[in-house]
Structure formats: structure tokens, C-alpha cells
Amino acid sequence: MKTYKEINEKIKAGNAVVVTAEEIIDIVEKEGAKKAAEMVDVVTTATFGPMCSSGVFLNFGHSDPPIRISKLWLNDVPAYAGIAAVDAYIGATELAENMRSNEIYGGAHVIEDLIKGKEIRFRAIGTGTDCYPKKDISGYINLADLNEAFMLNPRNAYQNYAAAINLSKEKKETYMGTLLPNGSNITYSTSGELSPLMNDPEFKTIGIGTKVFIGGAQGHVAWNGTQHNTLKDKVNGVPTSPGGTLTLIGDLKEMKPEFIKAAYYKGYGVSLFIGVGIPIPILNEEILLRTAVKDEELFTNIYDYGVGERSRKSVGLVSYKELKSGFVNINGKKIRTAPLSSMKKAREIANILKEQIKSGDFLLTEPSAELRQNTSTKPMKLKEEK
Amino acid sequence: MNNTRLTLYFPPDLTCKAFTYDLVKEYDWKINIIKASISEGQEGRLLMEVDTSSEKLKEGLEYLSNSGIEVKNLEKQVYIDRDECISCGACTGVCLPGALEMDKNTWELVHNPEKCIVCGLCESACPIGIIKIGF
Numbered sequence: 001m002k003t004y005k006e007i008n009e010k011i012k013a014g015n016a017v018v019v020t021a022e023e024i025i026d027i028v029e030k031e032g033a034k035k036a037a038e039m040v041d042v043v044t045t046a047t048f049g050p051m052c053s054s055g056v057f058l059n060f061g062h063s064d065p066p067i068r069i070s071k072l073w074l075n076d077v078p079a080y081a082g083i084a085a086v087d088a089y090i091g092a093t094e095l096a097e098n099m100r101s102n103e104i105y106g107g108a109h110v111i112e113d114l115i116k117g118k119e120i121r122f123r124a125i126g127t128g129t130d131c132y133p134k135k136d137i138s139g140y141i142n143l144a145d146l147n148e149a150f151m152l153n154p155r156n157a158y159q160n161y162a163a164a165i166n167l168s169k170e171k172k173e174t175y176m177g178t179l180l181p182n183g184s185n186i187t188y189s190t191s192g193e194l195s196p197l198m199n200d201p202e203f204k205t206i207g208i209g210t211k212v213f214i215g216g217a218q219g220h221v222a223w224n225g226t227q228h229n230t231l232k233d234k235v236n237g238v239p240t241s242p243g244g245t246l247t248l249i250g251d252l253k254e255m256k257p258e259f260i261k262a263a264y265y266k267g268y269g270v271s272l273f274i275g276v277g278i279p280i281p282i283l284n285e286e287i288l289l290r291t292a293v294k295d296e297e298l299f300t301n302i303y304d305y306g307v308g309e310r311s312r313k314s315v316g317l318v319s320y321k322e323l324k325s326g327f328v329n330i331n332g333k334k335i336r337t338a339p340l341s342s343m344k345k346a347r348e349i350a351n352i353l354k355e356q357i358k359s360g361d362f363l364l365t366e367p368s369a370e371l372r373q374n375t376s377t378k379p380m381k382l383k384e385e386k
Numbered sequence: 387m388n389n390t391r392l393t394l395y396f397p398p399d400l401t402c403k404a405f406t407y408d409l410v411k412e413y414d415w416k417i418n419i420i421k422a423s424i425s426e427g428q429e430g431r432l433l434m435e436v437d438t439s440s441e442k443l444k445e446g447l448e449y450l451s452n453s454g455i456e457v458k459n460l461e462k463q464v465y466i467d468r469d470e471c472i473s474c475g476a477c478t479g480v481c482l483p484g485a486l487e488m489d490k491n492t493w494e495l496v497h498n499p500e501k502c503i504v505c506g507l508c509e510s511a512c513p514i515g516i517i518k519i520g521f
Contacts, residue, residue: 177476178511185479263513338479343493
């Protein structure tokens with residue numbers, strides 16, 4: 001048994017033993033769980049995938065004369081300004097107005113351009129009040145000009161995600177990529193045995209306040225994510241469909257372009273790749289054993305995205321070992337599989353986080369509260385209009 | 387014998403001539419046409435796999451060059467900006483011939499141009515828009 005305090009003391013002294021969630025598998029196999037739990041202090045997990053439910057809060061500072069912004073556009077992308085005078089939120093999936101036919105630009109691109117330090121065209125209107133007389137304003141701003149810019153993502157780091165197939169006769173362009181007709185390909189989007197919430201499936205260490213790597217910055221878990229569901233069917237203690245989620249927060253000014261990337265899925269729209277890394281303190285043997293989970297022990301359902309309904313049929317349960325092999329056998333047919341989240345970048349993040357902890361640049365934070373438990377996701381419940 | 391993938395570019399005034407026939411009859415090219423795009427008044431393009439001896443391949447290429455037809459190797463048809471590529475893998479899902487694959491150890495994108503049929507699906511499947519097709 002170890003405590004956060006003891007682990008942080010070892011990190012500060014430069015003595016902490018830190019390994020990635022892939023490396024821990026061999027260590028546990030060689031040394032056994034008991035010895036490995038004593039040896040290893042922290043296991044790093046990571047993912048780098050498209051996470052649509054993301055965006056940034058911005059504060060622009062006051063103009064003279066001041067304006068109470070009611071509508072705002074950044075590079076022609078509408079940002080939500082229905083909060084105090086010069087505060088706004090730009091969502092990743094918002095599309096630019098007046099785009100030319102072959103042009104793709106959205107909130108995710110604004111966020112990436114801000115991180116890259118580019119100048120952004122700012123255009124705002126207000127109603128004009130006694131205390132905020134100005135009615136319109138425009139010009140250019142960059143990230144350094146802003147008072148605050150922090151990313152607050154309502155749903156990141158999904159604990160597992162369904163794999164996708166298309167059994168219809170037409171090609172489908174989806175947020176799960178291009179799905180060829182007649183079940184010709186399967187896509188999936190998690191880093192499996194390296195994925196944060198797959199390695200702490202019961203949220204024993206990941207809670208509100210946990211310090212995380214987000215987009216190259218040190219951020220925190222702010223809350224459970226939207227659609228956080230702890231009651232999904234499980235195999236080996238891990239959900240076999242989308243389960244827990246996290247709301248993450250981090251300072252945009254500390255983020256790096258290599259860990260935040262705007263994306264566009266044809267026929268679906270704009271999304272944002274986010275690099276997330278979460279350290280798991282090895283407080284005891286039970287926590288350690290969870291981090292030693294392997295791709296062959298992690299499963300997901302394959303759903304038919306050829307059906308445009310909420311309740312899609314599961315075509316089958318498949319392990320991440322099979323998905324990552326490049327082919328899956330379904331009813332005797334060998335079907336090509338492809339990832340949508342980058343294992344290469346996830347590994348890079350897990351290793352960076354490992355080095356940051358080893359060198360004392362990243363201390364662990366004990367959660368101030370647990371994430372919500374025993375909760376499931378409801379469908380939309382609309383009452384009829386009268 | 388030689389298996390080579392080539393793209394032939396026909397200027398507008400040459401699209402009506404039967405060069406493929408000459409290549410088969412006179413130069414012994416065993417041709418598998420993968421993709422063709424010729425419209426009247428515009429440049430024509432023909433992607434083919436050629437099976438012949440090195441000597442006959444060279445002679446046929448000379449014939450095409452002397453006739454005013456530009457020929458490019460397939461490697462130059464698909465451009466991937468490797469500096470920007472994040473190796474997410476989305477393009478590999480639509481590449482059924484296996485020209486784009488993930489290395490199962492490094493999880494980096496691997497490009498095998500010799501398997502490419504220039505279908506163009508990878509270009510639209512790439513979420514960060516760094517694949518460009520030249521066909």
C-alpha cells in the first residue's frame with residue numbers, strides 16, 4: 001500500500017518508478033503482481049483521438065468604449081457569447097459561415113490556429129447599452145492577446161467506444177470514418193490497453209481534480225463527462241461499449257500544436273484530435289492489476305452504422321487484439337479493420353508523461369471527489385408540443 | 387518480366403488515337419487498365435499495370451514519349467504530407483488493395499505505392515486533409 005503523498009515524495013526525489021500501461025504488462029508477467037505493485041509507483045496511460053465534445057472559453061479584455069458582445073465570429077466561425085461582456089466559448093464542431101465550396105474550416109481549426117499563435121479575425125456585435133455603448137467591433141487577435149483561454153471539454157477520453165461497420169449497400173460517411181458498403185471494413189477508436197479509463201475502469205484513482213496531460217499542457221479532470229455511464233455490460237471488469245467519460249480542463253496557452261489537431265470527416269463535419277495522458281498511481285495491487293489489462297482482455301461491440309437509428313444492432317463482440325491485428329472474422333468473412341485514434345501519438349504522450357513524472361515536472365493530484373457512480377445515459381425525452 | 391504501374395497523360399489532340407493497341411501489338415505490353423479518364427477536348431489519363439520485359443518496356447516508353455504522351459510512375463500519384471500525418475489510420479480503412487497500412491509495431495502509416503489503384507478514397511477519408519491524389 002502506498003499513498004499519493006509517498007509517491008509524490010519519490011517523484012520529487014527523482015526516485016519514482018514510472019512505466020507506461022503497455023510496459024506494465026510484461027513487468028507483471030515477469031515479476032508477479034505483488035512484487036510489481038511494490039516496484040512500480042506510477043503507470044501512464046494515453047489516447048489521441050477525435051473528440052467532438054471539446055471547446056475553449058476565451059476572454060478578450062475590454063475595448064474602449066466597451067462592448068457587451070452578443071454575437072461573435074472568429075475567422076467567421078460563430079462563438080457563443082451569451083455570457084458576460086467579453087467572454088465566449090468556441091466549440092470544436094461549429095462550422096464557419098460563408099465557406100467556399102471546397103473549403104473546410106470550423107471551431108477546431110480556430111482552436112488549432114490559436115495554439116499555433118496565428119492571427120484570428122475577430123468580429124463582434126452588441127446591442128449597445130449605457131454601460132457598454134459600442135455596437136460593433138472587428139480586427140485581429142492572437143492567443144497571447146487574450147486574458148484567458150482555457151479548453152473545457154464536456155466529453156473526452158471515452159472509456160471504450162463501439163467499433164463501426166456498414167452492412168447497407170451504400171457507402172456511409174460517418175464520424176467513424178468512411179464505411180464501405182456490404183460490411184467491407186470496420187473502424188474503431190480507442191488505444192485499447194493504453195487507454196486511460198480502460199486502465200482504471202472503476203475510477204479508483206481518476207476523479208475530480210486528477211491532474212492530466214491535455215494537449216501538451218497540465219490540466220485537470222473537472223467533472224465526469226457528459227453521457228458518463230457506469231452501468232454498461234462488462235467483460236473482465238471493463239465496459240464492452242461506451243462507458244465512463246471525463247470533462248477535462250486545461251490552459252490553451254500551454255498547449256502544443258502536435259497534440260491538438262483539427263479534423264474533418266467527410267459527410268459528418270469538423271472534430272478535434274486531442275492528446276490526453278493520465279497517470280495512475282499504483283496505490284495497491286488491485287489498482288496495479290487493472291493497469292496490466294491486455295488488448296485480448298478488452299472487448300467492444302461492432303455496430304452497424306448502415307442503419308440511421310439510435311438503436312443499432314451489434315454485429316458481434318470483438319477484442320482489441322483482433323481489431324489491432326488488421327482483420328476481423330465475421331461469419332466466416334475476413335474484414336479489414338482500421339483505427340481512427342492514433343496509437344503512435346498515444347504512445348508518444350504516455351512516454352512524455354512518464355518522463356515528466358520521472359523528472360519531477362509532473363506531480364500527482366489526489367482527487368477531491370469521486371466521479372459519479374451508478375449512473376446511466378437516458379435517451380432524449382421530448383414531450384409532445386401542445 | 388516486369389510489372390510496372392504507369393499513368394499516361396494524353397494531350398487533347400491525341401486522345402482519339404489507339405496507342406494502347408500499338409503498345410500491345412508492337413511492344414508486347416500485357417496491359418491491365420486500372421483507371422481511365424478521357425473526355426473530348428481535354429487531357430486524357432490512363433492508369434495501367436504493364437507486364438513485359440525491361441527492353442520492351444523501354445521501347446514502349448520511348449514510343450510514347452516520341453508521340454508526345456507524358457508517363458509518370460505511380461509513386462508520384464499519391465502525395466502524403468508525412469510531416470503532418472498523425473498516423474491515425476483512417477485512410478487504411480478504405481484502402482482495400484493494402485497500399486496504405488499500419489505498421490503493427492510502430493503504428494505508423496506505411497505507404498506501398500505499388501499496390502495503389504488510385505481510387506482516391508484515401509484522399510477523402512483523411513481527416514486532416516494531407517493526402518492528395520494526382521490522377
